[in-house]
Amino acid sequence: MYTKEELESMDNAQLVGIADSLGIKVTQEQEKESVIYAILDKAAENTAAVEESPKRKRTRIQKKEKDKVYTVKGKDGENYDVTRGTTSEATQLQLFDNDNVEESPKDAKSEKKSKTEEKIEKMFPKHRGRRSKAELAAIEAMRKAEEQENASLPVENQDIPSPIVEEQETVEYPEEQTAEVPSFENENNEPEEGKTEETNNDFVVPEGYYDNEDSEDFVDDAEVERLKMQFPTPTDDTPSYELTQGVDESGMWTGDPCDGTDFFVVVDIPIEDNEAIPQLDMFDRPMAVPSNISPSNINEEETTIQVPGLPSIQEYDFSDIVEGNGVLEIISDGYGFLRSSDYNYLSSPDDIYVSPQQIKKYGLKTGDVVDCYVRPPHENEKYFALSTVRFINGRNPADVRDRVSFEHLTPLFPDEKFNICGDPMTTNPSTRIVDLFSPIGKGQRALIVAQPKTGKTILMKDIANAIAANHPEAYLMMLLIDERPEEVTDMSRTVNAEVIASTFDEPADRHVKIAGIVLEKAKRLVECGHDVVIFLDSITRLARAYNTVSPASGKVLTGGVDANALQKPKRFFGAARNIERGGSLTIIATALIDTGSKMDEVIFEEFKGTGNMELQLDRTLSNKRIFPAVNLIQSSTRRDDLLHDETTLKRMWVMRNFLSSMNPVEAMNTVRDRLVKTRSNEEFLLSMND
Numbered sequence: 001m002y003t004k005e006e007l008e009s010m011d012n013a014q015l016v017g018i019a020d021s022l023g024i025k026v027t028q029e030q031e032k033e034s035v036i037y038a039i040l041d042k043a044a045e046n047t048a049a050v051e052e053s054p055k056r057k058r059t060r061i062q063k064k065e066k067d068k069v070y071t072v073k074g075k076d077g078e079n080y081d082v083t084r085g086t087t088s089e090a091t092q093l094q095l096f097d098n099d100n101v102e103e104s105p106k107d108a109k110s111e112k113k114s115k116t117e118e119k120i121e122k123m124f125p126k127h128r129g130r131r132s133k134a135e136l137a138a139i140e141a142m143r144k145a146e147e148q149e150n151a152s153l154p155v156e157n158q159d160i161p162s163p164i165v166e167e168q169e170t171v172e173y174p175e176e177q178t179a180e181v182p183s184f185e186n187e188n189n190e191p192e193e194g195k196t197e198e199t200n201n202d203f204v205v206p207e208g209y210y211d212n213e214d215s216e217d218f219v220d221d222a223e224v225e226r227l228k229m230q231f232p233t234p235t236d237d238t239p240s241y242e243l244t245q246g247v248d249e250s251g252m253w254t255g256d257p258c259d260g261t262d263f264f265v266v267v268d269i270p271i272e273d274n275e276a277i278p279q280l281d282m283f284d285r286p287m288a289v290p291s292n293i294s295p296s297n298i299n300e301e302e303t304t305i306q307v308p309g310l311p312s313i314q315e316y317d318f319s320d321i322v323e324g325n326g327v328l329e330i331i332s333d334g335y336g337f338l339r340s341s342d343y344n345y346l347s348s349p350d351d352i353y354v355s356p357q358q359i360k361k362y363g364l365k366t367g368d369v370v371d372c373y374v375r376p377p378h379e380n381e382k383y384f385a386l387s388t389v390r391f392i393n394g395r396n397p398a399d400v401r402d403r404v405s406f407e408h409l410t411p412l413f414p415d416e417k418f419n420i421c422g423d424p425m426t427t428n429p430s431t432r433i434v435d436l437f438s439p440i441g442k443g444q445r446a447l448i449v450a451q452p453k454t455g456k457t458i459l460m461k462d463i464a465n466a467i468a469a470n471h472p473e474a475y476l477m478m479l480l481i482d483e484r485p486e487e488v489t490d491m492s493r494t495v496n497a498e499v500i501a502s503t504f505d506e507p508a509d510r511h512v513k514i515a516g517i518v519l520e521k522a523k524r525l526v527e528c529g530h531d532v533v534i535f536l537d538s539i540t541r542l543a544r545a546y547n548t549v550s551p552a553s554g555k556v557l558t559g560g561v562d563a564n565a566l567q568k569p570k571r572f573f574g575a576a577r578n579i580e581r582g583g584s585l586t587i588i589a590t591a592l593i594d595t596g597s598k599m600d601e602v603i604f605e606e607f608k609g610t611g612n613m614e615l616q617l618d619r620t621l622s623n624k625r626i627f628p629a630v631n632l633i634q635s636s637t638r639r640d641d642l643l644h645d646e647t648t649l650k651r652m653w654v655m656r657n658f659l660s661s662m663n664p665v666e667a668m669n670t671v672r673d674r675l676v677k678t679r680s681n682e683e684f685l686l687s688m689n690d
Contacts, residue, residue: 002018002039002043004036004040007036007039007040008032008036012028012032012035013028015032015035015036015039016028016035018039019035019038019039019042022039022042022043022046023042024038024039024042026038116142116143116145116146119142120139120142120143123138124138124139141225320373320387320388321373322373322374322375322376322384323371323372323373323374323390324338324352324371324372324373324374324384324386325338325369325370325371325372326338326339326340326341326350326351326352326369326370327339327341327345327367327368327369327370327517327521328354328359328364328365328366328367328368328369328370329345329366329517330359330364330365330366334356334359335353335354335355335356335359336353336354336359336364336366337351337352337353337354337383338351338352338354338370338372338386339351339517341498341500344500344501344502344514345500345514345517345518345521346510346513346514351383352372352374352383352384352385352386353381353383353384353385353386354370354385354386355385355386358386358389362389362392362397362400362401363400363401363402363403364392365520365524366517366520367517367519367520367521367522367523367524368392368393368400368521368524369392369393369394369521369524369525370386370389370391370392371389371390371391371392371394372386372387372388372389372390373386373387373388373390374386374387375387392528393524393525393527393528393530394528394530395528400528403527403528404527405527406523406524406526406527406575409526409527409577409579409580409583410579410580410581411443411577411578411579411580412443412577412578412579412580413443413578413612413638413639413642414441414442414443414444414578414584414586414612414639414642414643415441415442415578415642415643416441416442416578416584416643417439417440417441417442417643417644418439418440418441418442418444418467418470418471418474418533418586419435419470419471420434420435420440420463420466420467420470421435421466421470421680421681422469422470423466423469423470425469426462426465426466426469426470427466428462429627429628429672429675429676430458430459430462430463430627430628430630431462431463431466432675432680432681432684433628433630433632433671433672433675434459434463434615434628434630435681436652436681436684437630437632437635437636437652438613438614438615438635438636438637439613439637439640439643439644440463440467440586440588440613440637441578441586441637441642441643442474442531442578442584442586443576443577443578443579443584443585443586444576444586444587444588444612444613444637445573445574445576445577445586445587445610445611445612445613446586446587446588446589446611446612446613446614446615447539447589447590447591447607447608447610447611447613447614447615448460448588448589448590448591448615448617449590449591449593449604449614449615449616449617450590450591450592450593450616450617451592451593451594451595451617451618451619452592452594452595452619453619453622454617454618454619454621454622454629455617455622455627455628455629456537456590456617457487457491457537457590458627459617459628460478460535460537460588460590461491461494461495463535463588464476464478464495464496464497464533464535465494465495465496467533468495468496468497469496471531473530473531474531474532474533475498475525475530475531475532475533476495476496476497476498476532476533476535477497477498477499477500477518477521477522477532477533477534477535478491478495478497478498478499478500478501478535478537479500479501479514479515479518479534479535479536479537480499480500480501480502480503480537481501481502481511481514481515481536481537481538481541481542481545482502482503482504482511482538482541482542482544482545483501483502483503483504483537483541484503484504485503485505488501488503497535500514500518502514508544508545508548508549509545509549511541511542511545512542512545512546512549512568515542515545515572518534519534519572519575522534522575522585523575523585525583526579526583526584526585527583528583529582529583530583531583531584531586532584532585532586533586533587533588534576534585534586534587534588535588535589536572536573536587536588536589536590537589537590538589538590538591538592539569539572539573539589539590539591539603539607540590540591540592540600540603540604541592542569542572543561543565543566543569543603543606544599544603546565546566546568546569547560547561547562547565547566547599550562550564550565550568557602558598558601558602559597559598559599559600559601559602560598560599561599561602561603566603566606569603569607570606570607570610572587573587573589573607573610573611574610575587589607591603591604591607592604594619612637612638612639613636613637613638614634614635614636614637615630615635616630616631616634616635617629617630617631618630618631618664620664620665621664621665621668624665626665626668626669626672629668630668631664632659632664632667632668632671633659633660633662633664633667640652647685648681648682648685651685651688652685654688655671655688659671674687
């Protein structure tokens with residue numbers, strides 16, 4: 001069938017051909033529009049004339065009965081096919097070819113029931129559901145008695161009842177069983193409703209006539225009598241429910257008494273696991289679920305497998321074999337990882353997983369140095385997991401749990417000086433001049449102000465090696481931010497300290513993250529009473545990194561520095577302090593000046609008054625190759641009276657008074673010439689009168 005658009009696109013010759021095929025008489029002289037409408041009308045008439053095909057009806061799928069083989073035991077054998085009425089007369093076969101046996105007429109099937117069956121129906125009327133075990137046992141006993149009576153009579157006079165299909169169970173269950181489990185067997189074993197029980201001698205199994213004394217289903221008469229006495233005989237008052245035909249659309253029996261006597265309802269109550277439901281806060285973010293696990297069972301990983309018939313098998317436990325350590329970093333979700341210093345405390349494959357329960361048990365914080373045993377990862381796990389904690393920040397875990405937070409410790413002026421001139425192997429003019437004019441104490445907040453190419457990195461290296469040699473109890477960390485890679489390699493090979501570096505080709509957020517975790521580690525060590533020294537090179541580049549990653553506040557200072565960008569660098573530098581009852585954090589940082597950048601000048605001015613020790617380096621001295629290029633007149637330490645003894649303090653006052661009228665070059669030449677001629681600073685001070 002063509003559409004109107006298709007017909008309009010055709011020429012007159014094609015339209016005439018289509019009209020002729022439909023039996024329409026048209027000519028080429030007629031208008032094209034009239035021919036098109038004639039074709040459409042004829043096609044519509046032909047379509048309406050076609051009769052609709054009848055709809056396909058749904059057919060019901062009927063279950064096909066399968067042939068089954070049954071086993072006969074004694075006289076209890078019965079032909080289930082006959083009982084169910086599934087056999088047809090055309091296919092019925094005799095077991096024996098007996099010409100003397102005459103086929104009984106069709107009306108012979110309606111013989112009277114035996115007296116025993118009538119008695120059974122009277123004593124045990126039909127009701128909804130299955131018969132009880134006691135009723136089945138009583139019925140079986142009555143039938144046995146009738147069979148014994150028939151056995152004493154001649155075979156032709158025996159009254160052989162037709163089998164009544166009832167599901168019988170001769171196994172007695174113990175009395176302690178209180179609930180009877182309903183059977184869900186095929187209900188086709190029951191006789192269909194409305195059918196009368198028939199007897200047909202033609203189809204009785206001949207083996208049923210013979211008694212089998214060895215049958216397992218044999219019931220003792222004394223046992224049957226005992227069961228009869230145990231259960232009461234039904235009376236007229238006994239409620240009975242007659243079966244009524246008819247099933248509603250949902251498959252329910254319309255004659256259901258609805259009193260619970262027909263079925264045992266078994267309800268499967270699901271087990272709800274409240275732990276599997278995620279706990280969310282008011283912003284739909286997952287919350288850390290509080291653990292109900294007792295701390296004593298956290299590290300218990302031993303499990304046993306019990307196989308029936310075999311002794312219990314204990315799984316291998318690898319919990320306390322492999323040792324591990326690292327600096328803890330707690331994630332916002334509550335769990336944490338032990339970061340390795342080999343990867344500058346960043347995420348790596350060597351990380352060790354720490355569960356929230358273990359963090360809560362030991363009171364761990366970000367920055368704690370944990371020495372522990374680890375276990376291999378289980379299935380679907382990626383990292384090694386912490387199993388047993390040995391030490392936390394070098395202390396016993398029981399002692400660390402009740403520590404005071406770093407923010408609540410009492411800061412004091414430095415009162416114990418780092419002796420950087422004791423070991424001859426690390427003593428040089430640079431360390432001796434610093435020890436005299438700008439002594440460094442435990443808890444000092446030192447700032448080395450230097451121009452480019454003045455030897456500040458070499459000076460820091462000398463100071464670090466001197467402290468490491470004379471104070472092995474101090475923990476030294478060299479933090480290099482935005483430095484050159486070759487300097488990082490040289491520093492890690494020549495300095496006896498832990499070197500953590502982030503080179504200039506790394507992003508700013510990595511600079512910030514490394515600096516943050518180093519500071520947290522230092523705080524945790526100080527809380528446990530350790531003396532920590534951080535060498536920072538340089539604080540100017542760290543402030544630049546914080547300025548890059550900080551969100552814009554709208555207030556910009558000179559040089560493009562955000563007003564809030566310097567808050568965290570100040571917090572880093574201000575963490576240096578001497579603790580009242582043991583422990584100290586010393587920070588020796590370098591600040592760049594005269595770099596031609598306004599930002600560096602602003603950063604230096606912000607940190608200028610925050611330190612309590614300042615060491616100025618002069619570019620003029622370095623250009624003349626006078627090292628150390630220290631400006632002795634402008635370098636000093638606040639409250640140096642707490643660090644020097646009285647004799648040294650008086651002699652230093654005299655020396656400063658003598659050098660105050662000199663320029664930096666003259667002052668350094670005067671001091672250096674006399675300093676190199678002596679072995680120690682004490683000898684140098686005694687030679688001042690010469």
